[in-house]
Amino acid sequence: MFEDKERKKILQVHHVKKYFPMDRGKQLKAVDDVTFHVYKGETFGLVGESGCGKSTIGRTIMGLYNKTAGEVIFKGRDVHALTEREKHAFYREMQMIFQDPYASLNPRLTVREIISEPMEVHRLFPNKRKQNARVDELLEEVGLNRDHANRYPHEFSGGQRQRIGIARALALDPEFIIADEPISALDVSVQAQVVNLLKTLQTEKGLTFLFIAHDLSMVKHISDRIGVMYLGHLVELTESDTLYDDPLHPYTKALLSAIPIPDPDIEEKRERIILKGELPSPIDPPSGCVFRTRCPVAMDICARKTPTWQEAKPDHFVACHLYNENGPKVNIQGHNKVEV
Amino acid sequence: MNKDEPILKVNNLHVTFSTYGGTVQAVRGVDFHLNKGETLAIVGESGCGKSVTSNAIMRLIPDPPGKITAGNIYFKGVDLTKLSEKKMRAIRGVDISMIFQDPMTALNPTLTIGTQLTEGLRQHQKVSKEKAIEKAIDIMEVVGIPNPKERLKQYPHQFSGGMRQRIVIAMALICEPELLIADEPTTALDVTIQAQILELFETIQKATGVSIILITHDLGVVAKIADRIAVMYAGKIIETGNNRDIFYQPQHPYTKGLLNSVPRLDLAGEKLEPIEGTPPDLFSPPKGCPFAARCPYVMEVCNKVFPVQTEYTDSHHVNCWLQDERAKSLLATIANE
Numbered sequence: 001m002f003e004d005k006e007r008k009k010i011l012q013v014h015h016v017k018k019y020f021p022m023d024r025g026k027q028l029k030a031v032d033d034v035t036f037h038v039y040k041g042e043t044f045g046l047v048g049e050s051g052c053g054k055s056t057i058g059r060t061i062m063g064l065y066n067k068t069a070g071e072v073i074f075k076g077r078d079v080h081a082l083t084e085r086e087k088h089a090f091y092r093e094m095q096m097i098f099q100d101p102y103a104s105l106n107p108r109l110t111v112r113e114i115i116s117e118p119m120e121v122h123r124l125f126p127n128k129r130k131q132n133a134r135v136d137e138l139l140e141e142v143g144l145n146r147d148h149a150n151r152y153p154h155e156f157s158g159g160q161r162q163r164i165g166i167a168r169a170l171a172l173d174p175e176f177i178i179a180d181e182p183i184s185a186l187d188v189s190v191q192a193q194v195v196n197l198l199k200t201l202q203t204e205k206g207l208t209f210l211f212i213a214h215d216l217s218m219v220k221h222i223s224d225r226i227g228v229m230y231l232g233h234l235v236e237l238t239e240s241d242t243l244y245d246d247p248l249h250p251y252t253k254a255l256l257s258a259i260p261i262p263d264p265d266i267e268e269k270r271e272r273i274i275l276k277g278e279l280p281s282p283i284d285p286p287s288g289c290v291f292r293t294r295c296p297v298a299m300d301i302c303a304r305k306t307p308t309w310q311e312a313k314p315d316h317f318v319a320c321h322l323y324n325e326n327g328p329k330v331n332i333q334g335h336n337k338v339e340v
Numbered sequence: 341m342n343k344d345e346p347i348l349k350v351n352n353l354h355v356t357f358s359t360y361g362g363t364v365q366a367v368r369g370v371d372f373h374l375n376k377g378e379t380l381a382i383v384g385e386s387g388c389g390k391s392v393t394s395n396a397i398m399r400l401i402p403d404p405p406g407k408i409t410a411g412n413i414y415f416k417g418v419d420l421t422k423l424s425e426k427k428m429r430a431i432r433g434v435d436i437s438m439i440f441q442d443p444m445t446a447l448n449p450t451l452t453i454g455t456q457l458t459e460g461l462r463q464h465q466k467v468s469k470e471k472a473i474e475k476a477i478d479i480m481e482v483v484g485i486p487n488p489k490e491r492l493k494q495y496p497h498q499f500s501g502g503m504r505q506r507i508v509i510a511m512a513l514i515c516e517p518e519l520l521i522a523d524e525p526t527t528a529l530d531v532t533i534q535a536q537i538l539e540l541f542e543t544i545q546k547a548t549g550v551s552i553i554l555i556t557h558d559l560g561v562v563a564k565i566a567d568r569i570a571v572m573y574a575g576k577i578i579e580t581g582n583n584r585d586i587f588y589q590p591q592h593p594y595t596k597g598l599l600n601s602v603p604r605l606d607l608a609g610e611k612l613e614p615i616e617g618t619p620p621d622l623f624s625p626p627k628g629c630p631f632a633a634r635c636p637y638v639m640e641v642c643n644k645v646f647p648v649q650t651e652y653t654d655s656h657h658v659n660c661w662l663q664d665e666r667a668k669s670l671l672a673t674i675a676n677e
Contacts, residue, residue, distance in 0.1 A: 049530035049531065049532065050530055157618050159618065160618075187385040187386055187557070188385065188557060188559075188598065188601055188602055189385060189597060189598060189601045189614055189615040190614070190618070191601070191602075191614075192600075192601035192602070192603075192612040192613070192614030192615075193614040193616070195612060196612055196614060214530070214531075216531075216605060217560075217602070217603045217604060217605040218603050220603070220605060221603035221610070221612065241608050244605060244606070244608075254532060255531065255532060256605065257535075258531045258532045258534065258535035259531055259560065259605050260538075260558070260560030260561050260563060260564045261560055261563065261604055261605055261606050262559035262560045262562070262563045262587065262599065262602055262604060263563055263587060263604070263606075264563045264564075264583045264584050264587050264588075265584075266563075266606065267560075267563045267564045272535055272539070274532075274535055274536055274539060275532045275535075275536075278500045278501075278502050278503070278533065279500075279530075
């Protein structure tokens with residue numbers, strides 16, 4: 001395959017596995033053989049339902065979890081092979097925004113202390129005066145003001161706290177930010193504020209985002225490309241509009257059709273694919289394709305063989321036996337786009 | 341009772357909570373009605389008073405610190421606010437049932453599903469144990485729980501989140517209530533499970549004709565299942581109308597703002613327009629329109645007096661000074677200039 005010269009891959013995730021040990025020698029396969037890459041300057045969205053492994057992937061990329069197998073390559077270097085000193089430098093380039101703005105800020109520190117902490121750890125400034133000036137600047141960048149610096153987290157609303165979390169992530173001027181469900185704890189009108197802020201910051205600073213969330217409408221809104229996860233596996237990956245216009249994997253189709261659209265006329269006409277049953281346990285996942293127990297078009301082969309991760313169309317990856325070269329062509333009804 | 345009369349009528353409801361920091365005016369004069377067999381969605385963001393309103397209908401406001409300080413709640417002509425706790429207990433779970441948000445905490449972990457399902461039936465309708473179990477099995481089939489006979493003997497932890505929510509729904513339905521209040525029934529669930537549960541609501545309503553109040557912040561869910569919508573903000577209902585009135589002809593700037601701040605899966609490249617600012621503090625709510633501080637069209641009057649209700653159409657009511665004739669004529673003049 002040709003390397004796209006225009007788009008530089010800043011992050012490559014190669015066959016990464018993360019298993020957690022359980023009782024009686026069993027393993028919870030939170031992430032099982034996931035491969036994707038993120039281009040510099042883009043927003044890559046990772047979606048899936050609870051327990052699909054999307055947060056584990058984020059944490060494994062950050063090096064917060066040790067991988068079980070595979071490689072995480074950030075700017076040409078294996079993140080999990082870094083020495084302590086190299087790791088220190090690595091964290092200047094990659095930062096994280098967490099889900100719960102109530103739990104991710106230390107309640108005993110003032111906003112200034114929270115935002116200064118990473119700068120102190122990395123000794124960015126020769127003196128306090130310069131550091132404080134930078135804190136003020138960051139607060140303004142995220143839509144707060146410098147008077148907020150001496151207050152404590154409990155004095156802020158959820159949306160404002162998330163802005164503080166963003167300011168902290170920006171403190172080291174990173175290139176890459178992993179945002180793990182950054183808006184799901186916020187009210188709808190506030191979600192849009194934070195998403196717009198992230199977009200503005202991206203354009204201004206040329207940031208690359210890995211945006212992890214369960215809300216596909218919001219992920220589609222913010223992302224350039226999207227990976228869909230199910231039970232530890234990446235099942236489909238493509239550009240966000242293509243994912244909606246031409247989904248390939250049966251799970252993606254079901255997921256898209258399950259999301260209600262705030263428009264009564266469209267809702268009335270939409271056909272839903274209602275998935276039967278519930279998510280199997282990641283401790284004892286189904287053989288072959290993990291989705292086959294709920295798949296409306298499962299075939300014999302799905303139980304026997306794990307589908308390979310393949311580029312079914314240009315820049316459109318899928319793991320499903322339906323799209324094997326000699327696989328059967330089955331049409332799945334539902335998720336019809338409704339023309340109004 | 342007249343047949344066309346609404347099954348539920350709430351007039352001028354006020355609920356307050358006394359706290360260490362002062363009195364929170366959680367619900368500040370709410371009026372709405374619910375017709376027989378329809379689904380009314382009460383929409384709003386956290387802290388707007390939507391859950392307090394539904395708890396007040398069930399008389400589940402803990403007193404102290406909470407108190408219904410004014411207003412009436414007429415259920416089939418009877419004012420629930422005037423009933424004794426004993427009489428209220430005979431209505432709760434029998435005529436009016438409630439489904440709570442979190443299926444993980446709504447069930448008792450130490451009792452079997454069978455015991456919890458039949459408890460209400462045995463309490464209220466004095467049926468025999470055998471009869472109650474029979475009915476529990478029937479209702480479990482209705483809500484789509486496979487192998488109901490065996491599963492009756494199991495405990496909540498042996499069920500998944502979606503299945504637990506089905507049990508909670510079965511519990512709410514077993515005494516065949518006329519009114520079902522569902523407080524964020526799918527918020528804790530994944531979307532594919534949410535789709536299953538929403539479909540279940542529609543099936544049940546078709547089969548039993550139960551009237552539903554749905555409390556939610558998810559506009560997509562509302563578009564799918566609501567007949568009518570009431571939008572709440574800072575303890576007040578600021579706009580009500582039929583489903584399509586609210587989605588296609590929103591009149592209140594807050595309703596418009598809410599609709600513009602959610603991304604739509606079916607649209608590409610749309611711009612999100614968030615509502616700047618945050619809702620007011622309900623310890624000392626503003627005297628005028630509570631949305632005034634965030635409203636892009638704010639006028640002087642908005643800060644002084646809460647807007648009177650205007651009828652945009654017969655079915656569509658708004659509390660906003662922009663709907664006032666004087667504001668309208670002024671806007672028309674500006675537009676002409």
